[in-house]
Amino acid sequence: MMFSYPCWIRFQGRTLGLIWQSEDGTGDSDEDTDRFLTDGGRIVSASTVEDLLALAGRHGLELETAIDPECGIDTPQDLDGLEALLELAVSDDTCAQLLNAWNLFADIARSVGATLDDRGPKASKCYDKVFYGNNLECITPAGEHYSPDFSASEQRLIAEILNRGRTILASRLQVDPETEHTPEQPHRNQ
Template identity: 50%
Template sequence: MRYSVAQWIEFRGVRRGLVWQSDDETPAKGDTDGVLVDDGGRIVWARTPRELTELAEQYGVTLEEDVPSELVNLDGSEKLLALPISDDICNQLINAWNLLGDVARSVGASLDDRGADKDRCYEKLFAGMNLKIYTAPGEHYAPHFKKSEKRLIKEVFNRGRIILDARLQERTTAQEQAP
């Protein structure tokens, strides 16, 4: 069954609501997560929760209301790598990386985020979240990233933002519409 949730992002200084979708019943088909796009392959978005609900209805999608979503900041999120790495920073970076991958998949683009070195960076970030299901009680993992690994992460994020920027549906503000 395909389900849809509101996913709020900060991108180019604007808070935007996307419709994130997943189909967990078809694992044999690979990752099916994505964001809602229009018939022209443009990513649809809204400014307010009400607009997002109306947008979902326009596309015949029902948003799950009981699924909380945290804001994913896509404006330079890799700058977090300059800070001391924490569980929260790893979580923020993994959320941004995953969402950018979903965006790319939705519009038929490649995030080009696979390969031995990039996979190692992703795995270190994932392990750095220290999820209880994967981290033994009393243990804690704090990843350390080489300069080359930080560069790879930045490349993935930059490519993702370029894809997102190129495929966002055009929107005008009420002020731009006024004569």
């Protein structure tokens, strides 16, 4: 059984809502099945809470995390300018942002039958450094702290993977035509 969750991103200067889906863990496969809702091979999105709720409804989905149109949009995952994080001093927060973006792009690629080309010894080493740099309590021993040091070639490799993710998303993103509106084109419910 797939569970559906709202996922807000900041991409190409816009805040968009996507629907992330994950299995309940009862499957027999070790294969990662996390993905984003697609329609016709494209990632569907909405620009408001109301529009995301309508999008989920049209696809027969109930979102596991309640979203209230009165409360507005949760803080979106910023996918613009991720490379700038690689120039900052490494922190738990920068590693968390990089890891979240990397995982999100992997799920997006899987959703549309593409690949980030992020496997292999060098990419795996970079991923592990980012992962352990989060210093999660369940992973990092008490009293210890891991702060990864990325070489210039590792920074380039991470930037390449993130850029591939953005390219895949840009080429496969579908703004929901049922709900998309601009100031020049009033929302259909107004």
